[in-house]
Amino acid sequence: MVKKGYRLKAEDIVLLLLPLVFLLLFLTRPGNQEPVKQPSADKGKRGPEITLTVYNPNESLIVEAKLEEYLVGVVAAEMPPYFDLEALKAQAVAARTYALGRVKGYYGSTASHFGADICTDPGHCQAWISKERFLEVYGGEDDWARIEKAVNDTRNIVVTYGDVLINPLFHSNSGGATEDAREVWAISESVPYLQSVFSPDESSYPDYEKKQLYSWDEIAEKVKTKYPEARLPSNVDMEIESFTVSGRVDSIRIGSVSMSGTEFRELLGLRSTMISLNFPSAESVEITTYGYGHGVGMSQCGADALARDGYGYEDILKYYYSGVEVEEIAQ
Numbered sequence: 001m002v003k004k005g006y007r008l009k010a011e012d013i014v015l016l017l018l019p020l021v022f023l024l025l026f027l028t029r030p031g032n033q034e035p036v037k038q039p040s041a042d043k044g045k046r047g048p049e050i051t052l053t054v055y056n057p058n059e060s061l062i063v064e065a066k067l068e069e070y071l072v073g074v075v076a077a078e079m080p081p082y083f084d085l086e087a088l089k090a091q092a093v094a095a096r097t098y099a100l101g102r103v104k105g106y107y108g109s110t111a112s113h114f115g116a117d118i119c120t121d122p123g124h125c126q127a128w129i130s131k132e133r134f135l136e137v138y139g140g141e142d143d144w145a146r147i148e149k150a151v152n153d154t155r156n157i158v159v160t161y162g163d164v165l166i167n168p169l170f171h172s173n174s175g176g177a178t179e180d181a182r183e184v185w186a187i188s189e190s191v192p193y194l195q196s197v198f199s200p201d202e203s204s205y206p207d208y209e210k211k212q213l214y215s216w217d218e219i220a221e222k223v224k225t226k227y228p229e230a231r232l233p234s235n236v237d238m239e240i241e242s243f244t245v246s247g248r249v250d251s252i253r254i255g256s257v258s259m260s261g262t263e264f265r266e267l268l269g270l271r272s273t274m275i276s277l278n279f280p281s282a283e284s285v286e287i288t289t290y291g292y293g294h295g296v297g298m299s300q301c302g303a304d305a306l307a308r309d310g311y312g313y314e315d316i317l318k319y320y321y322s323g324v325e326v327e328e329i330a331q
């Protein structure tokens with residue numbers, strides 16, 4: 001259905017043809033008004049035809065999707081297709097766990113979803129890509145078929161802790177050890193399955209290490225934008241004050257200001273909080289980051305490395321999520 005005043009675009013036609021989308025619910029009107037939604041009789045239905053509603057903010061579209069078909073697009077968007085099949089399966093199970101958790105109302109607000117269960121914004125829920133777009137940008141039919149196999153071979157499998165779906169956080173590369181969730185987010189209680197674990201063999205991946213040179217003035221300017229009262233001398237004056245258990249920056253001092261590693265990472269747009277500092281001169285700072293992402297939960301590069309060492313997807317998931325069960329969805 002196309003609302004009066006809405007001009008159909010080429011991308012909309014592609015979407016209409018997607019096998020994933022078996023029911024097009026609505027296209028929003030100009031002005032970012034709330035999309036109208038058709039009630040679904042099958043929402044969250046158990047068994048072989050679990051469905052969910054997916055909000056795509058890029059298209060201002062809400063569709064009702066079959067879970068397993070939707071998951072192929074998630075794995076395709078979230079993990080390189082050339083990773084080992086067992087790593088792709090681990091990603092599929094994590095994506096399924098997250099999607100079903102969203103259907104159950106876990107993981108925080110869905111105010112941005114216009115009532116849909118989940119969205120395709122990777123900064124909020126999890127990424128998703130259409131097969132057409134994947135073939136244009138990321139890989140071939142063979143790659144897509146491998147991802148489909150990863151999803152099909154793990155059909156209905158999820159990760160639980162104490163019979164409850166976990167929050168299957170993941171990141172690209174741990175830099176050698178994953179992080180305890182409490183070190184990244186201000187949560188009062190420990191999350192038992194999101195502990196720090198060693199994650200060797202990630203150094204061969206491009207995301208492992210990055211060196212970047214900053215001028216002291218550039219760093220001082222960024223600190224001043226957030227802390228106008230900061231006292232910052234004309235020459236380099238910064239040091240790491242403490243580390244977390246995984247070796248990431250817990251606290252770092254820049255001039256008169258101390259901040260958390262997470263805050264420093266955001267301020268400079270660094271890949272991770274696992275960093276080392278080098279001072280080539282009195283006016284410059286070389287920052288080396290190890291790993292990519294917040295470091296909590298499953299490392300994708302680590303999952304691939306473990307898979308290449310012979311780990312199956314269940315072993316991979318249990319390696320990164322401490323004390324969990326990998327099992328079929330409870331009926």
Ligand SMILES: [Zn+2]
Nearest residue numbers: 118119124125
């Ligand atoms: Zn979302």
